Amino acid sequence: MAAFPSTGILTLFPPPAENPLYESGRWAQLNLDRPPMQKIATGPTTGAATDSEHGNPNYSYWAQETFSTDSGPVEVWACTAGGQLGAALETWRVFLAITLGDRWSGYLAYYGGGIGKGFAIRRYDDGNAGFFGIAGSGGGYPDKLGLRINGGEVECWAEFGGVWAMQCSASDGAYRGNFYLGIGIEDPTAGGLSFPCFGGGKPHRTQIYRILPAIADAV
Numbered sequence: 329m330a331a332f333p334s335t336g337i338l339t340l341f342p343p344p345a346e347n348p349l350y351e352s353g354r355w356a357q358l359n360l361d362r363p364p365m366q367k368i369a370t371g372p373t374t375g376a377a378t379d380s381e382h383g384n385p386n387y388s389y390w391a392q393e394t395f396s397t398d399s400g401p402v403e404v405w406a407c408t409a410g411g412q413l414g415a416a417l418e419t420w421r422v423f424l425a426i427t428l429g430d431r432w433s434g435y436l437a438y439y440g441g442g443i444g445k446g447f448a449i450r451r452y453d454d455g456n457a458g459f460f461g462i463a464g465s466g467g468g469y470p471d472k473l474g475l476r477i478n479g480g481e482v483e484c485w486a487e488f489g490g491v492w493a494m495q496c497s498a499s500d501g502a503y504r505g506n507f508y509l510g511i512g513i514e515d516p517t518a519g520g521l522s523f524p525c526f527g528g529g530k531p532h533r534t535q536i537y538r539i540l541p542a543i544a545d546a547v
Contacts, residue, residue, distance in 0.1 A: 405474030
């Protein structure tokens with residue numbers, strides 16, 4: 329079993345604060361059905377991504393590029409912070425989206441829930457109306473959370489005290505191709521959930537660039 333992660337950090341969410349999360353066009357809102365993430369400035373060189381609206385899951389994706397499973401595994405991972413409010417409903421989420429919009433498709437891993445918190449992998453076939461749980465396990469609050477498509481397997485990983493371990497996996501080949509990486513938070517109780525770092529992609533980054541209008545205008 330290959331070690332996780334095999335990719336580096338993409339952003340530490342440096343100041344200034346932004347609502348929605350944008351970082352010069354590197355981020356965009358996943359769909360109009362859910363609010364986007366925002367960025368908070370918590371220090372001179374690093375910040376964090378958090379929800380912009382309590383009460384619903386908030387999602388944003390790394391819009392600068394996609395990563396293809398045609399040439400090997402693709403992964404996404406992020407540092408987790410805040411929360412830990414016991415029975416309160418709270419989830420940190422990382423996802424790999426092969427299509428975007430209100431009817432997005434791909435895979436999502438989360439840690440959280442209500443009283444019985446744990447890890448889970450979902451497959452999204454029709455946005456928020458069509459997701460299916462394909463794997464899950466119990467466990468305590470992780471320091472980092474990750475998701476990887478590795479051949480025919482979809483894997484959920486977590487780091488505790490500097491050591492990564494797979495938490496659950498599922499054999500699912502519904503989606504393969506070019507994936508966007510993304511993050512999400514569900515925090516209806518203002519528990520301060522956030523992501524202080526974000527990484528992923530491929531070990532050898534074969535990139536397919538998507539030039540956004542805002543970037544093209546600046547060139």
